[in-house]
Amino acid sequence: MLQQFLPREKTRMQENLARILVIDDERTNINALGTILSPNYIVSVALSAQQAIKYLGSTSCLPDLILLDVVMPQVSGFDLCQQLKKDHRFQHIPIIFISAITDPMEKVKGLQAGAIDFISKPFNTFEVEARIETHLKITTKQQALEAHNQKLQAINSSLTLGPQSLIIDEHTLRIVYKKKSVELTKLEFKLFQLLYAQPERVYSRMQILDLAYPDLRDISDRSIDAHVKNIRKKIKTLGIEHAIIQSVYGAGYRYSSQKLT
Numbered sequence: 001m002l003q004q005f006l007p008r009e010k011t012r013m014q015e016n017l018a019r020i021l022v023i024d025d026e027r028t029n030i031n032a033l034g035t036i037l038s039p040n041y042i043v044s045v046a047l048s049a050q051q052a053i054k055y056l057g058s059t060s061c062l063p064d065l066i067l068l069d070v071v072m073p074q075v076s077g078f079d080l081c082q083q084l085k086k087d088h089r090f091q092h093i094p095i096i097f098i099s100a101i102t103d104p105m106e107k108v109k110g111l112q113a114g115a116i117d118f119i120s121k122p123f124n125t126f127e128v129e130a131r132i133e134t135h136l137k138i139t140t141k142q143q144a145l146e147a148h149n150q151k152l153q154a155i156n157s158s159l160t161l162g163p164q165s166l167i168i169d170e171h172t173l174r175i176v177y178k179k180k181s182v183e184l185t186k187l188e189f190k191l192f193q194l195l196y197a198q199p200e201r202v203y204s205r206m207q208i209l210d211l212a213y214p215d216l217r218d219i220s221d222r223s224i225d226a227h228v229k230n231i232r233k234k235i236k237t238l239g240i241e242h243a244i245i246q247s248v249y250g251a252g253y254r255y256s257s258q259k260l261t
Contacts, residue, residue, distance in 0.1 A: 004044050017042050018136055021063035023052045023080070024098075025072045029121070033067060033098075036125050037132070049075035053083070056090055063093060065136060067119075070099035070110065078113045085114035094135050098123060141214030148197045148211065166244075168196060177238040184234060187213070188227050195245060195255035204252040228253060 022033050022045045030045045037043045044063065046052035049072060056062065066084075070077035077097060084090040097110045100121040107118045117131055149170070167176045173189045174181045184192060190212040195203060203211070205221035213219055228245055235244065246256050 004042065018064040019044065019061060020065050020067060020132065021046065021052065021055070022067045023049065023072075023077070024067075024069040026069070029069070029098075033128070036128060040129075041132075048072060049077075049080040049083075052080065056084075062090070064139070065132060066093055066095045067098050067132075068095055068115070070097055070101055070106070078110060081110070081113040081115055094139055096131065096135065098128070138214055141210055145194075145211055145214060148194055151197050168193060175235065175238065177235075177240060180238045182234045182237055184231065187219075188231050188234075191224065191227050192231055192245070192255075195253060199255050202248045202251045202254045207252065224253070 018041050020037055020041045020043045022030055022037075022043060024030050024033075024045070025047050027047075030047070034043050034045060044055070046055055068077045068081060072080075075083075077099065081095050081097070084093065084095065091114075095115045096117040096119060097107075097115045098119040098121060099110075101107065102120065110118050116135055119128060119131060168174070168189075169176065170189070170193065172183070173186060174183050175192070191208060194208060194212045195201075205224045208224050209216075209219065209221060228247075231245060232243060244256055246254050248254055
């Protein structure tokens with residue numbers, strides 16, 4: 001059983017809190033990070049790569065994020081990161097390196113090993129908290145999008161491949177209808193895919209940005225309007241005259257197939 005830092009005043013809410021695993025051979029760093037993070041997260045700590053691997057292989061509650069030191073005895077943080085990313089059980093867990101290493105090339109090495117970020121020691125409390133919060137939000141959005149994609153695949157699998165079907169192909173980024181097809185850009189396809197997975201559900205522009213483009217920070221909500229306009233033009237070339245992507249005044253957009261015949 002690893003040492004844990006638990007929120008003192010949120011015991012009843014612990015099951016809803018994100019879990020952080022800190023892997024560092026220096027107890028000073030562990031105590032500092034545990035104190036910083038425990039008000040908002042359930043923090044478990046491991047003093048070595050071996051201890052971390054043993055814990056991950058036996059726990060029923062995997063961490064939502066790992067903070068990993070680089071310089072550790074026997075197995076370095078870089079090696080451990082690569083090992084975890086090769087294991088299908090753990091490869092989905094985001095890893096942030098936190099180390100005193102200042103060489104830019106070493107930081108690049110860490111990112112190439114599979115980490116999503118690199119925090120330098122001595123670390124700033126607010127920076128650590130902000131980076132963790134940001135990456136957890138991104139992970140949550142990615143998981144939501146994956147759930148949408150799985151539902152979309154189930155919908156596609158259940159369609160009758162007849163002349164009345166509208167099918168989208170995520171591998172070719174194409175929409176197929178009555179034996180005609182049209183290709184979308186990657187951004188257009190992600191938007192259409194999101195709406196198509198939940199017919200009649202209205203999504204606001206901000207929801208579309210969060211769910212369809214969780215990794216893009218340079219796209220504005222008004223860009224959604226331009227993508228919808230382009231998608232509509234392309235869909236019209238398939239012989240679909242009415243709008244299957246409909247505007248809902250003051251709310252956003254939805255996919256509707258009620259008139260699709």
